[in-house]
């Protein structure tokens with residue numbers, strides 16, 4: 001999950017990256033504030049997934065990534081797109097808040113190459129890179145790249161505001177969060193609150209956060225929800241974003257946080273479970289966790305709660 005839509009603001013994105021690189025050089029995780037700017041959500045998704053990989057999948061991942069872990073490469077796609085803006089649109093889909101659900105023709109633009117069967121949005125690109133990872137005729141490097149994209153995009157599709165077309169996914173909606181107009185060293189915006197600020201406000205070390213998510217999965221029996229398709233995942237994310245949409249100048253208070261952090265956490269958990277299931281299916285032929293369905297999002301306009309086991 002969890003990065004901003006910088007296709008149309010590469011300069012700002014570059015400054016974010018520079019800030020992150022500087023922060024990463026100064027901090028080691030667990031003894032300082034959480035790394036921010038979207039990186040942590042992607043790491044958490046990958047770390048959850050690692051707990052559900054079969055031994056065969058673990059070996060295949062290691063063979064493709066070498067010394068790096070899935071968490072290490074989870075934000076590679078965001079770093080890569082700084083110098084490859086043609087990949088920027090792959091990270092999101094612009095479903096308007098007035099729409100009930102994702103529509104490929106409307107929300108997922110055709111690729112620059114009119115002959116390409118794949119469109120340029122996160123939903124299509126997940127399916128595209130699934131096919132690339134499964135294709136043994138491709139080179140090691142091509143399949144490793146496909147794996148890195150899948151790790152990242154299955155995170156992105158679970159960040160609700162990556163499935164929201166309004167105001168650049170909420171990037172243009174200035175807010176205050178828990179009484180502060182600034183999030184880190186930047187003015188808070190709605191997308192960024194979902195990318196980073198709520199995760200950071202949790203206040204957990206990475207290790208404790210992963211343990212918390214794994215306990216949440218067990219408590220709610222969310223392994224049953226590890227299935228579904230990218231379109232289904234996109235529709236649920238979109239519905240969460242519609243429910244959490246706030247106007248420009250909104251004051252996001254503790255009650256907003258208390259409600260929406262549950263969505264953040266369930267989406268991190270489900271992103272991890274679904275990433276694991278996709279990788280297990282492709283790399284070891286075992287669709288585990290053996291999920292049956294994706295959670296349904298409410299279409300009646302009331303606030304959607306994180307999925308419960310009965311769904």
Ligand SMILES: [Zn+2]
Nearest residue numbers: 003078091156
């Ligand atoms: Zn991204």
